[in-house]
Amino acid sequence: MPGKVSIVGAGPGPADLLTVRAAQALRAAEVVLHDDLVSAEVLSLCSSSAELINVGKRCRRHGTSQEQINALMIQHARQNRDVVRLKSGDPAVFGRLGEELDALREAEIPFAVIPGITAAAAAASAAELTLTDRRSASTLVVITPHNAGENLRPKLALDLERTTFAVYMPGPDYANTARELMEMGFDSATPCAVVSNACRTSQKVCFLTLDSLRSAPTIVAPAVLIVGWVARANKPRNLCLSANGLLNAEGRTRAATGNLAVDAYELAVKSAYPPAIDGTNVTSSPSLNL
Ligand code: SAH
Numbered sequence: 001m002p003g004k005v006s007i008v009g010a011g012p013g014p015a016d017l018l019t020v021r022a023a024q025a026l027r028a029a030e031v032v033l034h035d036d037l038v039s040a041e042v043l044s045l046c047s048s049s050a051e052l053i054n055v056g057k058r059c060r061r062h063g064t065s066q067e068q069i070n071a072l073m074i075q076h077a078r079q080n081r082d083v084v085r086l087k088s089g090d091p092a093v094f095g096r097l098g099e100e101l102d103a104l105r106e107a108e109i110p111f112a113v114i115p116g117i118t119a120a121a122a123a124a125s126a127a128e129l130t131l132t133d134r135r136s137a138s139t140l141v142v143i144t145p146h147n148a149g150e151n152l153r154p155k156l157a158l159d160l161e162r163t164t165f166a167v168y169m170p171g172p173d174y175a176n177t178a179r180e181l182m183e184m185g186f187d188s189a190t191p192c193a194v195v196s197n198a199c200r201t202s203q204k205v206c207f208l209t210l211d212s213l214r215s216a217p218t219i220v221a222p223a224v225l226i227v228g229w230v231a232r233a234n235k236p237r238n239l240c241l242s243a244n245g246l247l248n249a250e251g252r253t254r255a256a257t258g259n260l261a262v263d264a265y266e267l268a269v270k271s272a273y274p275p276a277i278d279g280t281n282v283t284s285s286p287s288l289n290l
Helices: 020-028 066-077 097-107 117-124 174-183 258-269
Strands: 005-009 031-034 051-054 081-086 111-114 139-145 164-168 193-197 204-208 225-228
Touching: 005 097, 020 066, 020 097, 020 111, 020 193, 031 066, 066 081, 066 097, 066 258, 117 164, 117 193, 117 225, 174 225
Parallel strands: 005 081, 005 111, 031 051, 031 081, 139 164
Antiparallel strands: 164 225, 193 204, 193 225
16 A cells, blocks of 8 residues: 655745644655745654655756656655645645646555645735725636746636736746736736735735836746735735835835835825726836835
């Protein structure tokens, strides 16, 4: 009888955002195959005798393909070891879960899937916004511009005024992502929030419009882009502008005035629903570094 493979969602980073079941699986695991985005804090829950193998993208450059990851899961399980395949967020969201389940089923390896908090939910909590709202957003689309060979555009007719897009892997070409969203029909004044490192101490939140997103330069990955009227910036209670004019979760006071990111934030704050936000004076901002 082979060992079991648990495909576990690690959530956005903090260990206390894991499910109890995920934490139990980590403590029991003999082998943990994890992605790059899984935090050190989560990995520290593994037993000291567990073998930790990074099979993430950065390591993939050195040779761990999806086929090799599948083979590693199967090989360790056939050695009667308890295997955890640990993925950031939720395994079912842009996590290649389908391919891994197919491989396990074919090899007749018993498995369990343990869900985690996906980045869109983490980003929404970080930015204190809702993804759906019965008054204004009845549809949530989870999407990435980086799916194998496809562009962002779903072949669906949507009422974009009542739709929220949660865009995973939105960078590094934000101008292209913004342009695609506008080509799909989003107004250039549509509010959006970029949440970088959601729920981690390095979390950054920036409220913009699609128009101003086009010229926002460096945005630190990992980040999620929330697009739609739900992202208009109600002034978050415990988020303050940090010294570089962006928002942080630590409640620091606003130190930089005159920063164009501040202007973007204030424009968004002042906006009524569903307004046209005049983002024209932030499009050339050189200082929107998230
Ligand atoms: N399975 C994951 C998604 C993996 S794809 C999940 O459910 O969240 C990797 C992308 O997820 C990143 O490029 C980024 O868009 C997003 N992401 C993961 N962790 C994040 C975090 N802490 N903050 C913001 N975005 C994150």
